[in-house]
Amino acid sequence: MSNQLELYDVTIIGGGPAGMYTAFYSGMRDLKTKLIEAKDELGGRMLIYPEKMIWDVGGVPPTRCHNLVGQLKEQAQTFDPTIVLGQQITNQERQEDGTYILTSATGEKHWTRTVILAIGYGILQMAKLEIEGADRYEITNLHYTVQELEPFRGKNVLISGGGDSAVDWANELETVAASVTIVHRRDKFGGHENNIRRMKASSVVVRVPYVVDQLHSINGDTIDQVTISNMETGATELIEVDALIVNHGLKSDFGPLRDWGLEMGEWWTNVSEKLETNLPGIFGAGDFVDYKSKVRLIAGTFTDAVLALNSAKLFIDPTAEKVAYVSSHNDRFKEKNKALGVSEDH
Missing domain, CATH: 3.50.50.60 (FAD/NAD(P)-binding domain)
Incomplete structure (x- = not known):
């Protein structure tokens, strides 16, 4: 089966803020990236509150939720990841070589070296x-x-x-x-x-x-x-x-994910400080994870994305740098800057 599929370095499950920023940062680390979202559009839980004002994202003035979603979508596509919408991943199977075959509820298959779970609180329904x-x-x-x-x-x-x-x-x-x-x-x-x-x-x-x-x-x-x-x-x-x-809260349903063997509680899974789950090659980010210093803000989600992706990079290549270079020194941005008309001297 795997020989018939295209192998990705990182497959991100979930298209909310955590998943979108992970896709962006994965591009910074020069990884072949796929993002899979169960709904027909990116945005995650933020789609429920499009008119809500967001005040607590660093460097971003107060903005409507739908505006921030649009900015995150644009940023997520900076390095042209493969984005798959309308597929709920229900099953994972680890191969002999350590890679994973992921299967959707409708039978589609995806092949990947690592997985980053950014699924928030699963399938949400209003109480x-x-x-x-x-x-x-x-x-x-x-x-x-x-x-x-x-x-x-x-x-x-x-x-x-x-x-x-x-x-x-x-x-x-x-x-x-x-x-x-x-x-x-x-x-x-x-x-x-x-x-x-x-x-x-x-x-x-x-x-x-x-x-x-x-x-x-x-x-x-x-x-x-x-x-x-x-x-x-x-x-x-x-x-x-x-x-x-x-507004009586949300009901969460993680569905078949609970059968994966993850160490899960009612609302999230426990991960290490490196955002590692108990399954090798599977990491987590955003509301789905919990660890000692967890910050449950959108700003904290971005940090989760970076930590999880860096761990995935090192899982694939233990000799790799532990973090990406900042954008001003990152080769991945040279062509992007030229396209924006930005001189290398600035």
Whole structure:
């Protein structure tokens, strides 16, 4: 079988920030690279929150999530890696020579010397509102994500949830909506402290510890009122709404990956400080991995990508340099700089 396939040095599974930056850095290290993404486009979990403002990437001013995805896509293709979309890798088989044959859910095969798993939290699904009949409103004004802010302009918006995305949405919508109310079952919110402080200092109405208890509709097509109930006292309130946004977290499914023999927990796999899994030649990066000094930010994901790729390079060639040269001294960028009209003297 392997004789019929093209051999790659590195195959990256997952097309989120970790996977895209790994593809870029793999090009810096002059490795033959393939990136495989289960969905039909790159972006990973960032595709869920296209309008979310990203503040914490070094050197990048506050930018919409979809803009950062576009920049990462462009960067990922700098050295022309092979990019495969719409294939979920379900199986791996190590060959006698140490290489791997990867198989997708639809039967496609891929041959590689090393694998870097950048699959985030696996196949993600939004946790739905557990109220009977709620699904009927999903085509009108019950939302599980915010794709654009403009449809909420001048609306009375109720947000159910207390994670970082719920807080971010409350802050973003406060600038366009007529009113924003956020209900959360606990007193403590998730997310960055500054964002929580900003939300509480704004016009956003914060109701804790409350949950959405009932949905009310006049015409049967849209939610017009929501009953919220106090988790401690049982007291209820009726709130007029034009839109309900539910952010109760994500459900993760790693599927057949759990049968690979990786040392996995519920949400991630443990790796060494060199981003090595317990399987030889298979490394990890991004939200999928955990280690002692792990930083769960996009900026930390980029560091994971570099560490994992350097480990893959040394796995292939133990005599190789431990890291890539910086871009100003890297031969891979000479032709790229000429194409940009940049002189070697600058």
